[in-house]
Each structure stands twice: as C-alpha cells, then as structure tokens.
Amino acid sequence: SQTIHQWPATLVQPVGSPLSLECTVEGTSNPNLYWYRQAAGRGLQLLFYSVGIGQISSEVPQNLSASRPQDRQFILSSKKLLLSDSGFYLCAWSVLGDGYTEAFFGQGTRLTVV
Amino acid sequence: AQTVTQSQPEMSVQEAETVTLSCTYDTSESNYYLFWYKQPPSRQMILVIRQEAYKQQNATENRFSVNFQKAAKSFSLKISDSQLGDTAMYFCAFTPYNNNDMRFGAGTRLTVKP
Numbered sequence: 001s002q003t004i005h006q007w008p009a010t011l012v013q014p015v016g017s018p019l020s021l022e023c024t025v026e027g028t029s030n031p032n033l034y035w036y037r038q039a040a041g042r043g044l045q046l047l048f049y050s051v052g053i054g055q056i057s058s059e060v061p062q063n064l065s066a067s068r069p070q071d072r073q074f075i076l077s078s079k080k081l082l083l084s085d086s087g088f089y090l091c092a093w094s095v096l097g098d099g100y101t102e103a104f105f106g107q108g109t110r111l112t113v114v
Numbered sequence: 115a116q117t118v119t120q121s122q123p124e125m126s127v128q129e130a131e132t133v134t135l136s137c138t139y140d141t142s143e144s145n146y147y148l149f150w151y152k153q154p155p156s157r158q159m160i161l162v163i164r165q166e167a168y169k170q171q172n173a174t175e176n177r178f179s180v181n182f183q184k185a186a187k188s189f190s191l192k193i194s195d196s197q198l199g200d201t202a203m204y205f206c207a208f209t210p211y212n213n214n215d216m217r218f219g220a221g222t223r224l225t226v227k228p
Contacts, residue, residue, distance in 0.1 A: 034216065043120075043220035044205060057215075088157065094209075094216065101147055101209065103216050105159035 002027035006091045006106030013113055019064075019078040021109050023091030026072065031093040033074040034103065035066055038088040050074060086113045116141045118208050120219035127196045128227050134181075135191045135222045137206030145211035148182065148189045153203040153221075162204070165189065167211070196226045 006023045013019060025031055032051055036044040046059045048066035056066050063082060067075045074091060091106040117140045127133035139148070150162040165173045165182050172180050177197075181190045193200055203223050209216040 036218070044218040046215070046217060049215060090159065092159075092216075102149060102161050102164055103159075103207070103209075108157050 002093075002104065004091065004093055004104055004106045006109060008109060009107060010110045011112070013081050013111065015083055015113055016080045019076070019081050019085070019111070021076040021089055021091075021111075023074045023076075023106055024072055025093045028072070028093070028095055030071060031095050033068060034092040034094070035074065035076050036090045036092065038090060038108075040087070044090065048076070081113045083113050086111055116143070116208050116210065116215070116217050118206050118217050118219040120206055120222050122222045123220070124223045124225070126225040126227055127193075129196055129198060131196055132192060132194045133196055133224065135193075135204050135206075135224065137189045137191070137219055139187050139189065139206070139208045141187070141208065141210065143210040147209050147211065148180075149207040149209075150178070150180070150189075150191045151205045151207060151218075152200075153205065154199075154201070159205075163191065193224075198226050198228060200224060201226045 003026045034049045035047040037047055038044050048056055048058055050056050050068045053068055053071055063078050065077050089109045092103040094103045119138045146167045148165045152160045152162050163173050163175045163178050165180055172182050177194045179192045203221045205221045206219040207216055
C-alpha cells in the first residue's frame, strides 16, 4: 500500500535561517507531488507541484523553493525564512487515472518562524 | 487558472440534522474531478467524496452526497444525520482531468452541536 512520510512534524526557526522540509512516498511510482501551505484558520494554498524528477511548477513567487531529486522525494526549502512563512505545510501525492484520482496527504509540518 | 470558492467560512448544525456546504468553481476545462476533503482537529486531510465531471449522476458515500450542477459550476456537499465526529474543516477541491494541478477552496468550518 502507498504511504507518505513528511517530516519534521513541528519546527521552530528564527527569522533568516534556512529551511528544509522533506516528503517521501512509498508504494507508487511517478506520482504527482504537491506542497501546500495552510495559514492559521485558512484554506490550502498551492505552493509547488511536480509531475516528475526535476520538474517543478511554482504557483506563488516567494522565498521558498522546491526540488524533486528522486521520483518519490519532494523537498521544500528556503535560504532565509520570513515571519510570514509561518504556517502548516502539507505534502501530498496523487496518481491520475481514469476513474481514480485523489490526493493523499502527509501529516503536515507546523512551522513557526520567530 | 482554476479557482474554487467556498462562501461559508463557518456553519453549525444540530446532531442528527442535515447540513449543506456550498462550493463553486471557475474553469474553462470540460473534463475534471471535484472533491470534498475533511480536516478534523488532527489536521489529517481525509477524502470524503469524489465526483467526475463527465458523470451526470451525483456521487454518494453513506451519509454524504453531492449536488453537482455542471452548467452552474456548483458542487455542494450534503451531510445527513450529522454526527459529532463530522465536526471539522471541509475543503472543496478541483483538478482538471489529465492535469496535475489540484486547487482548494478556503474551507468551511463545520461544528456539529449535541
């Protein structure tokens, strides 16, 4: 069965420090991968999605970046965090197919920038 | 780009009663998928129900059903016999068929009262 791992679960980082959140998927190949951010009490904002190794689409220009070094690995990074980067980050994967598609989510990372 | 709108930030319902959550979307695509996801206090995203746009029949899953109006670009969720465990944030989501871009609405916070 497919599983998705996202870590760390919580993170407190000072302003200006770097960030690296990692997400890995097991039990499937060539998934679509997504990074979302959820601000407190708000909806899900799509940050990046990837359809394959090295292929990243960015939705929101900001100081965050994403990389996909392996088929089932998706990394969210920042060189210098801002206070506004605080939020709940969710990684998700999906495989599109006729009659079957949905996104499966990781447990999320609560990031607090102080 | 596709947009998803949920106009009800918060709703409440008495236990055992019925509630309907609204969702509208904007797209030029003709084939796509629509979803309702539930996010309980644990923040784990859970798929509630899925609808393929090419199917005229409304999807149902036990106490959950949708009213899909393609021409109106409307996709509402009806929860019958509401239970305390239904208390959660509910997100409407859209993804074009054979595309890789899943968009979410801002969410509706549903509280089921005993």
